[in-house]
Amino acid sequence: MLLSKACIYGIRASLYVAAMHEQKRPFVPIREVSDKLELSFHFLTKILQQLTAAGLMKSYKGPNGGIAFTREPKDIKLIEVVSAIDGLDLFKECVLGLPGCGHKQPCPFHDKWATTREAIEIMFNATSLEELATKGKRMNLRLSAEITMDDLLKTA
Amino acid sequence: MLLSKACIYGIRASLYVAAMHEQKRPFVPIREVSDKLELSFHFLTKILQQLTAAGLMKSYKGPNGGIAFTREPKDIKLIEVVSAIDGLDLFKECVLGLPGCGHKQPCPFHDKWATTREAIEIMFNATSLEELATKGKRMNLRLSAEITMDDLLKTA
């Protein structure tokens, strides 16, 4: 598995919040996100705390509170979410798990892996939250097992 | 992490056995592999059993026993080792963990991920054990934290 569950949930939640942001509703309660995406509320809370700790989101307690991005979703790349939750190891590590990739003597897989690894990094680096959220809305794609963007926005 | 530890150990062990195969020493005791690569003998045993169960290796008990590939390492692709241990989910799954990738409505990440995922699959599909083992020998690359091919072959 490329990304941890926590990271996947964090990305999906980020895409939901980004979609709401475009609807001029920047502050969203975590409960709403967890309900809509069918995620554990408490688990998601912890994950989103990592995003606020990383400065990607801000939070506000109390009625009408919630979470929101600190910057415009068009300026936030997916890799920032990945970095805040899983870290950047995926883009630095040896595919064979050997320590000191890039410093020490390479392993036989190095050249091929370095190329592939970079493609993965570029994918996350070149994709903004806004881009995916917009595309999701335009094409009514899904953010959950059976729930598409239309479903999500309908009852927002 | 792209591959599980079990899968990583399985690949590293396979590369060692492939290198020995080229030295006209097809049957290698598991203990030798675990010692050379600094892996847990029992853990590695279980992993290699998956490779024999998958028909990739054969084993022989008793003195001078060990494991060996059933086919020439030049005809065995890395993806076969990955498949036997981690399965092929990595090459089929949604990057966002949604079920039914390819059948159900896609997620917003789909197009980019499908491309990257294919690059990963090609990497494992287009690389043979022999290729990496030979390259490792030729360039004295490492198969363990501090142990290069030369070290491994020297005391074989």
Next chain:
DNA sequence: ATTATTAAAGATAATTTAGTCTTAAATATT
């Protein structure tokens, strides 16, 4: 002030992955 709503924090539990240890079965050597 009181109450309701919300995120933060922390304790606990369940699951999966990783790793260890023991015993059994097969084979070769003597």
Next chain:
DNA sequence: AATATTTAAGACTAAATTATCTTTAATAAT
């Protein structure tokens, strides 16, 4: 036949990840 070597199989333990539950703190509305 007895012994040593080696893989197979299974029980067990440890660690990491995933998930749940409870309590606390902040904020708003009444």
